[in-house]
Structures are given as structure tokens and as C-alpha cells.
Amino acid sequence: MNGSSGMSLRNGVISSAVLLVVILAAWEWGPAAMGVPAYIIPPVSDVVREFMIMQETEKLLMHSSITAAEVVAGFVLGSLLGMVVGYILGMSPATELVLSPYILALQIAPKVAFAPLFVMWFGYTVYPKVLVAILIVFFPVMVNVLTAIRTVDPDLKNLARSFRASRWTIFRKIEFPAAMPPLFSGLRIGATLAVIGVVVGEMVGGNAGLGYLLVFGEGSGNTAMVFVSIILLTLIGIAAYLAVIFAERKVLHYLPKDNAAHSV
Amino acid sequence: MQQPRIEYKDITKRFMQNGGGEGSAIVAVEDVTLSIKDKEVVSLIGPSGCGKSTLLNMGSGLYPPSEGEVKVDGERVSGPNDHVAFMLQKDLLLPWRTIRQNVELGQEIKGTPGKQRRERARELLEKCHLGQFADHYPHQLSGGMRQRAALARTLAVDPTVLLMDEPFSALDAQTKMILQQDLAETLEREGKTALFITHDLAESVALSDRILVMSQRPGTIISEIVVDIPGRGNPMERRHQRKVADYVGELMELLHVGDQAAGDEI
Ligand SMILES: Nc1ncnc2c1ncn2[C@@H]1O[C@H](COP(=O)(O)OP(=O)(O)OP(=O)(O)O)[C@@H](O)[C@H]1O
Ligand SMILES: [Mg+2]
Numbered sequence: 001m002n003g004s005s006g007m008s009l010r011n012g013v014i015s016s017a018v019l020l021v022v023i024l025a026a027w028e029w030g031p032a033a034m035g036v037p038a039y040i041i042p043p044v045s046d047v048v049r050e051f052m053i054m055q056e057t058e059k060l061l062m063h064s065s066i067t068a069a070e071v072v073a074g075f076v077l078g079s080l081l082g083m084v085v086g087y088i089l090g091m092s093p094a095t096e097l098v099l100s101p102y103i104l105a106l107q108i109a110p111k112v113a114f115a116p117l118f119v120m121w122f123g124y125t126v127y128p129k130v131l132v133a134i135l136i137v138f139f140p141v142m143v144n145v146l147t148a149i150r151t152v153d154p155d156l157k158n159l160a161r162s163f164r165a166s167r168w169t170i171f172r173k174i175e176f177p178a179a180m181p182p183l184f185s186g187l188r189i190g191a192t193l194a195v196i197g198v199v200v201g202e203m204v205g206g207n208a209g210l211g212y213l214l215v216f217g218e219g220s221g222n223t224a225m226v227f228v229s230i231i232l233l234t235l236i237g238i239a240a241y242l243a244v245i246f247a248e249r250k251v252l253h254y255l256p257k258d259n260a261a262h263s264v
Numbered sequence: 265m266q267q268p269r270i271e272y273k274d275i276t277k278r279f280m281q282n283g284g285g286e287g288s289a290i291v292a293v294e295d296v297t298l299s300i301k302d303k304e305v306v307s308l309i310g311p312s313g314c315g316k317s318t319l320l321n322m323g324s325g326l327y328p329p330s331e332g333e334v335k336v337d338g339e340r341v342s343g344p345n346d347h348v349a350f351m352l353q354k355d356l357l358l359p360w361r362t363i364r365q366n367v368e369l370g371q372e373i374k375g376t377p378g379k380q381r382r383e384r385a386r387e388l389l390e391k392c393h394l395g396q397f398a399d400h401y402p403h404q405l406s407g408g409m410r411q412r413a414a415l416a417r418t419l420a421v422d423p424t425v426l427l428m429d430e431p432f433s434a435l436d437a438q439t440k441m442i443l444q445q446d447l448a449e450t451l452e453r454e455g456k457t458a459l460f461i462t463h464d465l466a467e468s469v470a471l472s473d474r475i476l477v478m479s480q481r482p483g484t485i486i487s488e489i490v491v492d493i494p495g496r497g498n499p500m501e502r503r504h505q506r507k508v509a510d511y512v513g514e515l516m517e518l519l520h521v522g523d524q525a526a527g528d529e530i
Contacts, residue, residue: 153354153356155352155354155356156356156358158321158324158326159350159356159369160369160373161326161344162324162325162326162344162348162349162350163344163369163370163373163374163421164343164344164345164346164373164374165373169373173358173369173372173373174358177358177360178358180360254359254360254361254401254403255359255403256403
């Protein structure tokens with residue numbers, strides 16, 4: 001079993017690498033061959049060159065760090081808020097009943113549409129970006145936690161009650177750990193959404209960050225700059241996602257291995 | 265007369281139907297009176313939905329009866345208490361805890377010191393033949409082993425009364441017999457009192473001193489059979505006795521099992 005899955009994993013990695021080379025080659029020469037001008041799709045070499053230039057002239061590292069920091073801040077705060085609210089609503093159906101119409105409305109509202117509002121309130125600072133990220137991360141985390149707490153087997157809670165557990169003990173020993181797997185599903189979604197929230201915030205109003213460079217590149221007709229920004233944003237998203245997966249592996253180590261493999 | 269360990273006195277339980285008023289309550293059990301002596305094992309059988317689990321939950325103090333009272337050692341049950349522990353068909357093992365940690369759950373909640381807890385868990389797991397699996401997670405164990413672990417967790421809090429709701433009904437026939445043997449030996453050795461719900465008539469005869477038969481809902485106790493076969497601590501032996509078949513036959517008659525098979529009602 002192990003040997004064969006190891007083999008197929010290695011084959012998978014090799015295939016992916018080969019595919020990458022093919023894609024890069026197609027990107028480099030394909031557009032030119034089909035007569036697409038470089039200002040529509042710049043070849044890889046142009047993008048790499050632009051990356052080098054941007055590092056020197058545009059303080060690319062600084063912009064990337066700002067965006068990454070905003071993503072982390074928005075993700076962490078949004079997740080914490082989502083968890084706390086999820087736990088509270090999960091444990092108190094009465095509160096949920098009162099709040100549910102507002103939560104539903106806010107959940108349906110496109111969160112990124114709040115970006116201009118936040119910029120009007122807080123100006124060209126980091127706050128609007130982090131706020132949009134918080135808002136957009138909050139919902140998947142909150143909903144997953146809420147549902148998980150609601151669906152804990154009542155017999156498990158009765159078991160704890162039969163040992164004379166307090167409400168708080170039942171939460172600590174049963175509900176909180178039981179909600180972990182869905183929480184992590186929510187966090188994974190949140191990790192990718194945080195990037196979207198921050199970028200929109202930066203695009204709408206800012207003078208720093210990759211979202212700003214995106215708009216700046218567009219304004220100056222620098223397609224390669226737009227490409228560089230998109231790639232870096234994707235990398236930040238991947239890093240955030242992998243960080244969640246890493247934490248998940250640590251925390252949910254008790255789950256059967258098969259599931260853990262599938263859930264990646 | 266010796267004081268009963270657990271006693272149900274004129275118990276009636278009504279459940280409110282969704283959104284209904286007084287009139288729409290379901291009467292789950294009606295006017296049930298029963299008492300179990302120290303070290304006695306009593307089985308409770310009856311058609312599905314007759315209120316067996318309801319009786320057990322009231323004994324655990326999970327909810328109160330609508331009328332009447334449950335007493336354990338002469339004390340009125342007003343909520344979960346230290347004398348009673350329950351075990352269900354579901355093992356209710358927490359997947360994020362090792363088997364040992366699962367066994368310790370009750371003591372942990374009750375605030376028993378760690379060292380004492382671990383000692384007791386080790387001892388019980390040894391007795392339940394799960395010694396090597398103490399540090400495994402539940403998903404790494406078979407159904408029978410998991411149910412053994414659940415039994416160890418139930419015993420870990422040292423209850424005087426065990427309430428068991430079809431604990432073996434999800435197991436295959438062989439595993440079931442092995443666990444029945446284990447349970448019977450344990451109950452005998454530790455001198456526990458037990459109320460045992462089952463749908464398996466032979467199981468009820470093999471394991472208990474007495475069998476209570478309930479009617480369709482609203483459940484009441486319609487018959488009591490004293491199992492007069494020696495060796496309650498050894499059901500494997502006991503099953504070989506001729507009288508077992510007679511008792512099973514009697515139970516089938518009381519439950520109208522034959523009529524149901526012939527008719528269309530299930
Ligand atoms: N919490 C509840 N709310 C409403 N009705 C309930 C509740 N618990 C039980 N009932 C009803 O009470 C009746 C008895 O249920 P109970 O679970 O005690 O039956 P049972 O004898 O254990 O059945 P089974 O053999 O199938 O386990 C059923 O009609 C059930 O629908
Ligand atoms: Mg039942």
C-alpha cells in the first residue's frame with residue numbers, strides 16, 4: 001500500500017513539474033506565435049524582467065510585505081471573531097434566532113462592496129483593507145463553527161452531563177474539540193478569501209500594497225507589472241492556505257489517515 | 265426488607281409534541297413502578313417506542329418524570345448523580361482522545377486527581393483486555409473493542425447502578441457473546457446493580473436475574489419473569505440450560521412476536 005502510493009506521489013510530482021515547463025514554454029512563445037502583442041500577454045521573460053525592475057524601483061518587497069501583513073491581520077482577526085461568534089450563537093439558539101435575519105443579510109451582501117465605505121471612513125490607511133478581510137473571513141468561519149456546535153451528538157453532551165459536567169465543561173471537553181474539523185474547513189476558505197478582501201481594499205484606495213501596484217500597473221499600461229502583482233498575490237494566498245493546512249495536520253492528528261489525505 | 269438500589273415509583277412521562285398545547289402530549293410511559301435490589305441485574309424488554317430509553321434517561325437524571333419519582337439508594341434523583349452511570353448502543357468515544365483519555369473522561373470531569381485517574385484507567389483497561397490499546401485512538405479499534413472501552417469508561421466513575429441501553433445491539437453475534445460474558449463477569453465480580461435494556465430475548469435471559477416486559481406505548485410493565493437458572497456470572501454456560509428456551513418462548517408470547525410475524529404489523 002505505502003510503496004505504491006509513494007510511487008504514484010512521485011509520479012504526480014514529476015508530471016506536475018513537466019506540465020509547469022510546458023505551460024511556461026507555451027506562455028513564452030505561444031502568444032507571439034499567434035500574433036498576440038506583448039502588451040496583452042507579455043512573455044514570461046518580460047514578467048521576470050519586470051519583477052527585477054520592480055524590486056529596485058517600486059520597493060516590491062515593501063509592497064508585498066504590507067499586503068502579506070494585512071492578509072495575516074485580517075485572517076487572524078476575522079477567524080477569531082468568527083470563532084467567538086460561532087461558539088456563542090451555537091450555544092445560544094435564542095441569540096441566533098434574534099440575530100439570524102441580520103446575519104443572513106450581511107452574509108448575502110457582497111463584502112467587498114464595503115471597501116469604498118471603509119476607505120471613506122478610515123482614509124488611505126491599513127484599516128480599510130484589514131476590515132474588508134475581517135468581514136469576508138468572518139462568515140465561513142462563523143457558519144462552520146455554528147453548524148458544528150449545533151450538530152454535536154446530544155448523547156455526547158448527555159454523557160458529559162451524566163458525569164455532572166457544567167455547561168462550560170461540556171463546551172470545553174465536548175463541543176469545542178468536536179467543532180475543530182469544520183472550523184479548519186472554514187479557516188481554509190478564510191485563508192484564500194482574506195487575500196481577496198485585502199486586494200480589493202488596496203485597489204479601492206491606497207498607496208501601498210500589491211493591490212495598489214495592480215492598479216498602478218494598469219494605469220501606466222504596464223501589463224507585466226499586473227502579472228507580477230497577480231503572481232505575488234497568488235503566492236501569498238498559497239502561503240496562507242498552507243499555513244492553515246499545517247496547523248490542521250497538527251491539531252487534527254487524531255483523524256484517520258485516509259480522511260486526512262483526502263481532506264487536503 | 266433491604267432498601268432497593270434504584271426504584272421507579274408511579275412514573276409517567278409525557279413529551280410535548282412540536283408546538284402543541286396540553287392535548288397533544290405523547291405519553292411515553294405510564295404509571296411504571298419497579299425496583300431493583302443491590303447486585304441485581306434486571307432486563308427490560310418491550311416493543312420499539314414503548315419508553316425503555318425514556319425510563320433509563322430518567323434514571324440517569326437527564327430529565328425528570330412528569331409524575332412520580334425515581335430514587336437511588338433512597339434518595340430522590342433530581343439530576344445526574346454519582347451513583348448512576350449509563351452506557352448506550354453508541355460507544356460515545358471522543359475521537360480526539362485516546363482510549364485511556366476516554367476512559368478517564370468521567371473522573372476528569374468530576375475532578376479526580378490525574379495520577380489516581382490514570383491508575384484506575386490502566387486497571388480497567390487491563391480487565392477489559394484493552395491494555396495494549398490504551399494509547400490508540402477510537403478509530404483504530406474494532407466495534408467490540410470500542411464498546412469494551414465504553415464499558416471501562418462507565419465503570420471508571422465507580423457507579424453503584426449501571427443503566428445500559430442496548431449496549432451490544434450493534435455488534436455481530438460472536439463479539440456480542442464475548443462481551444456479554446465480560447459484562448456478566450464484571451457485574452458479578454464488582455457487585456454492581458444493573459438495568460439492562462435489550463431487544464435480544466436470549467440475551468435478556470442469559471444475563472439477568474429478572475426480566476420486566478413492557479407493553480406498547482404508553483409503556484407499562486405487563487409482566488415480570490424471574491429467571492431461575494443458576495450462574496448469572498457465566499452466560500456462556502447459562503445459555504446451554506434447557507430452561508433458556510422456555511423463557512424465550514414465554515417472552516415471545518408476551519411480546520406477541522409470533523402474531524406480528526404472521527400479520528402485517530411490525
Ligand atoms: N425527547 C423526546 N421528545 C419527544 N418525544 C420523545 C422524546 N424521547 C422519546 N420520545 C417518544 O417517547 C416514546 C418512547 O421513546 P423511547 O426512546 O423511550 O422508546 P424505546 O422503548 O427506547 O424504543 P426503542 O426500543 O426503539 O429504543 C417514543 O414514541 C418517542 O417518540
Ligand atoms: Mg431505546
